[in-house]
Amino acid sequence: MRILIVEDDEALAATLGELMTQAGFEPERVATGATALERCEWAPPDLVLLDLNLPDLDGHEVCRRIREHSSVPVIMLTARDAELDRVLGLEEGADDYVVTPFSNRELLARIRAVERRTRVAVGPDAAPREVGAQVDPSGRLRIDRRARRVLLDEVEVQLTAKEFDVLAYLAEDPGAVRERHEIMERVWDTHWYGPTKTLDAHVAAVRRKLGDAAWIEAVRGVGFRLGTPG
Numbered sequence: 001m002r003i004l005i006v007e008d009d010e011a012l013a014a015t016l017g018e019l020m021t022q023a024g025f026e027p028e029r030v031a032t033g034a035t036a037l038e039r040c041e042w043a044p045p046d047l048v049l050l051d052l053n054l055p056d057l058d059g060h061e062v063c064r065r066i067r068e069h070s071s072v073p074v075i076m077l078t079a080r081d082a083e084l085d086r087v088l089g090l091e092e093g094a095d096d097y098v099v100t101p102f103s104n105r106e107l108l109a110r111i112r113a114v115e116r117r118t119r120v121a122v123g124p125d126a127a128p129r130e131v132g133a134q135v136d137p138s139g140r141l142r143i144d145r146r147a148r149r150v151l152l153d154e155v156e157v158q159l160t161a162k163e164f165d166v167l168a169y170l171a172e173d174p175g176a177v178r179e180r181h182e183i184m185e186r187v188w189d190t191h192w193y194g195p196t197k198t199l200d201a202h203v204a205a206v207r208r209k210l211g212d213a214a215w216i217e218a219v220r221g222v223g224f225r226l227g228t229p230g
Contacts, residue, residue, distance in 0.1 A: 001115060004045035005029040006036040006062065007077070008055050016049060023108050033057030040066050047114060050094075052078040060092055067093035071148070073114045073161045077102075090201040093160045097198075113188070114161065140228075141215070143171050152210055162187055163206050166199070170216060170226040179223040 003020050007013040008031045020027035028045065030036050033054045039045065048066070052059030063074055073095040078085070086097045096110050142151040148164055150157040159167065165187045170178055183199060203224060207213040214229040 001047065002026045002028065002045040003111070004036060004039055004048045006031075006033065006048060006054065006059075007051045008032065008053075009051070012051075019104055019107070023111075025111075031055070033059070033062040036062055037065055040070050040072060044070060044072055046072070047111060048072055048074045049111075050074055050076050052076055052089075060089065063089065063092045063094055067158065067160065069158075071158060071160060071164070075110060075114065087197060087201050090198050091205055093163075093205070095160055095162050141171075141210075143168055157209050159206065159209060160202075163202050163209070166202050167206050167216070167226075170224060174226045174228075177219050177222055177225045183223060 001024075003025045005013055005016050005020070005027055007016065007029065013029045013031070017027040017029055028039070030039060031054075033056050036048070036050070040048065050059050050062060054062065059076060059078070063076065066072065066074060074093065075096040075098060076089045076094045077098050077100060078089075079100050086099075089097045095114050098107060098110060140153050143149075144151075145168055148161075150159055150164065150167065166183060169183060169186050180199060188198075203216050203218075207216055210216075212229040214227050217225050217227040219225060
């Protein structure tokens, strides 16, 4: 697993690189947002650890621009621990948000959780259940679990790893209500340490990218279900 570390602090970058190597990953470090964008476009890594305080571009801007052409998982690293900052990062396409200082164990757990969610399973036992090509009566929305692609009216929709997992889980049983805790357990699993409001942020992002909030309907006090715009 190739991990791009976007960090201008030499000491922290070296520490992260050593941790990634010890964990069996292949780290590469860049110090600017511009270089990170170039790497993600021409030599995409398997995951990005993105510091928000960079010398040239704000990390939020880097994440937004990565999402314009890539669904590579992004984990933001920052000292900003306000809830608004966390929600903003997730809405901009980050797959996770880790506040410093953090323990090595926590960071590795989050990386591995993202890796599990984005890995394309192989073999008859590991392969995820295929979601039908037609998931709504109109046939407008198609989800390919193996290729991790979403097509709306035959146009591909770029979703982050967790955005895809939320939508795909709801699409397994269109119209059925999934409780919030069910979605969190399925998509974020036992390694999620953050607020449950991250689910709302991801649902909002999927709605925005699909162009209609009716694709994911909220059931007050319960959870969400996959709907079909009228």
